Amino acid sequence: MEYKKNPQGIETESFEIIQSIIQQEFPTYQFASPKEEKIIKRVIHTSADFDYLQNLTFTHDVVAVLEQFLQAGEGTIFTDTTMALSGINKRVLDQLGINYACYIADPDVAEQAKAKGMTRSMAGIEHAATLPGPKVFVLGNAPTAIFKILEMVEAGTLEPTAVVGVPVGFVGAVESKEALYESDLPAIVARGRKGGSNVAAAIINALLYQMVERES
Amino acid sequence: MEYKKNPQGIETESFEIIQSIIQQEFPTYQFASPKEEKIIKRVIHTSADFDYLQNLTFTHDVVAVLEQFLQAGEGTIFTDTTMALSGINKRVLDQLGINYACYIADPDVAEQAKAKGMTRSMAGIEHAATLPGPKVFVLGNAPTAIFKILEMVEAGTLEPTAVVGVPVGFVGAVESKEALYESDLPAIVARGRKGGSNVAAAIINALLYQMVERES
Numbered sequence: 001m002e003y004k005k006n007p008q009g010i011e012t013e014s015f016e017i018i019q020s021i022i023q024q025e026f027p028t029y030q031f032a033s034p035k036e037e038k039i040i041k042r043v044i045h046t047s048a049d050f051d052y053l054q055n056l057t058f059t060h061d062v063v064a065v066l067e068q069f070l071q072a073g074e075g076t077i078f079t080d081t082t083m084a085l086s087g088i089n090k091r092v093l094d095q096l097g098i099n100y101a102c103y104i105a106d107p108d109v110a111e112q113a114k115a116k117g118m119t120r121s122m123a124g125i126e127h128a129a130t131l132p133g134p135k136v137f138v139l140g141n142a143p144t145a146i147f148k149i150l151e152m153v154e155a156g157t158l159e160p161t162a163v164v165g166v167p168v169g170f171v172g173a174v175e176s177k178e179a180l181y182e183s184d185l186p187a188i189v190a191r192g193r194k195g196g197s198n199v200a201a202a203i204i205n206a207l208l209y210q211m212v213e214r215e216s
Numbered sequence: 217m218e219y220k221k222n223p224q225g226i227e228t229e230s231f232e233i234i235q236s237i238i239q240q241e242f243p244t245y246q247f248a249s250p251k252e253e254k255i256i257k258r259v260i261h262t263s264a265d266f267d268y269l270q271n272l273t274f275t276h277d278v279v280a281v282l283e284q285f286l287q288a289g290e291g292t293i294f295t296d297t298t299m300a301l302s303g304i305n306k307r308v309l310d311q312l313g314i315n316y317a318c319y320i321a322d323p324d325v326a327e328q329a330k331a332k333g334m335t336r337s338m339a340g341i342e343h344a345a346t347l348p349g350p351k352v353f354v355l356g357n358a359p360t361a362i363f364k365i366l367e368m369v370e371a372g373t374l375e376p377t378a379v380v381g382v383p384v385g386f387v388g389a390v391e392s393k394e395a396l397y398e399s400d401l402p403a404i405v406a407r408g409r410k411g412g413s414n415v416a417a418a419i420i421n422a423l424l425y426q427m428v429e430r431e432s
Contacts, residue, residue, distance in 0.1 A: 001363050
């Protein structure tokens, strides 16, 4: 069988194909900025789903806010699933000095969740709020995590730098994302039902790859 | 804000909504079997994408083959990404005595890939082939891994029990999945461009959750 085996070549060609499909099938589509373009295209690259041309929205200058956060190199990225964290390029985060954590499998957080009658994702947000430093939340799975963040922001007990809010789902996902979209928080939001841990990771990776040269 | 916080309740309701959307929007759609139904619905649950009603295909009695593999409790699941492995319920795999591995970040495999001018995914397949025991490959990312498996099967150097072949993408993904679909290997294939690590993990979890009671 003849097939392409060069990873860099495959990725470059993939983005060329994505661009040509956008030109053919969405000829009037305009990206708001080159940076948003790179994020949206990487999400399409990870999902093969061109709905994200319409779904993925950016509020309150969130891309600049996230870039500053990453460049400052002293904050923490919190994800709602190990899968999202697994998909994010941690070599680059290490390079930038950005911390990362996911508490979904943390026994103490699980216990808190049980005791308080909330999801582990919500207890994870409460735990993250107790830690020092700037915080970005990257959520591909848990609408309850978004609701909890908005509650704590309203109560003045949490001040996230930004939120990537792209939970996929049928119960609460749309509502939580609309609430985030309408909030004052700088946010990247996948409106509608779609999203996921892969989408969450792709968004962060797209930002990272605009900031550093990749080796392989 | 009022929102649902009971994880089990959220999941149950999600599947009810998925069922009602199928009835409304795809009234003539028929699942081939209750087991395929559970797999397809879990993939929709993880992606909010009803294209999988059409895309996800099952060959050579693959569900029964995979169930036997999982029940026998002496094989290994190999994934092409840490993200797919991260999404699979490893507590249940441990319970069943099934091993799991991903070599994409293995330094030796990376070195082999460089030396042989192939992708790390391909080198990972070659490495897996040297290990004893029944093997199931779960691939959400790398068309080259599927091509490599088909090459090795043809050469008689690899005999997988089954392949979950759902790489997402624009270069080689469709072709690799069609080749797998046409092959003699028992396979679950996401035809077309769509798929991904999340889809790969959801397929295995759907199988696992039909075999064991879940705690949470």
